[in-house]
Amino acid sequence: MGILFVKNMVCSRCIMVVQNELEKLGFEFTNIKLGEVTLTRELNLDERNSLEAVLIPLGFEVIDDKKSRIIEKIKNIIIDLVHHQDNDVKNNLSDILGEKLNHDYNYLSNLFSEVEGTTIEKYFIAQKIEKIKELLVYDELSLSEIAIRLNYSSVAYLSNQFKKVTGLTPSHFKQIREEKRKPLDKV
Incomplete structure (x- = not known):
């Protein structure tokens, strides 16, 4: 059994694309997430090269080194928490990451900052802001409901953080409805 870590595989469509390419190449897998x-x-070296040859033009990359794999896992856990789960979780992000990755949070935080040039917290906030943008554009939830869903202590705190990151208030963002959203792998 072998495990491949694939950079930029951050959404269900990404999973489908990678799955399709694996199937085309005849590589059998038991799980993909x-x-x-x-x-x-x-995979042998030739098979790995064949896989990389089809994945790289699609924006994916097979990750070899341990540090890069940890960084990618941190990003994927955060993306999953923010974009793919109803955030009933009240645990601290540091506790969640430490528990899921079996590493001390200080180690994870320092590694992330060293490699990415930003903090885990700033990355987490950026993902939350993108989720807020998505929910504002869909216009199905009130700002209060969005705040609750994303575990903000208040609408005011959400609004202040949103404005600090985007330069716009949530209501102004909702009014202009321009293409202000970023793909998850570009955050």
Whole structure:
């Protein structure tokens, strides 16, 4: 059994694209999730090169080194928390990451900052802001409901953070409705 870590595989469509390419190449896998593929066997060098040759033009990359894999796991956990779960979780992000990755949060935080040039917290906030933008554009939830869904302590706190990051208030953003959203892998 082999595990591949794939950079930029951050959404269900990404998973479908990678899955399709694996199937086209005849590689069998038992599980595929954000950033990670569990193959039924290890790939040899030629097979790995063939896979990389089809994934790279699609914006994906197979990750080899341990530090990059940890960074990608951190990003995928945050993306999953913000974009793919109803945030009933009241645990601290540091506790969640430490528990899921079996590393001390200080180590994860320092590694992330060193490699990405930003903090885990800023990355987490950026993902939350993108989710707020998405929910504002869909116009199905009130700002209060969005605040609750994303575990903000108040609408005022959400609004202040949104304005600090985007330069716009949520209501102004909602009015202009321009293409202000970024793809998750560009945040």
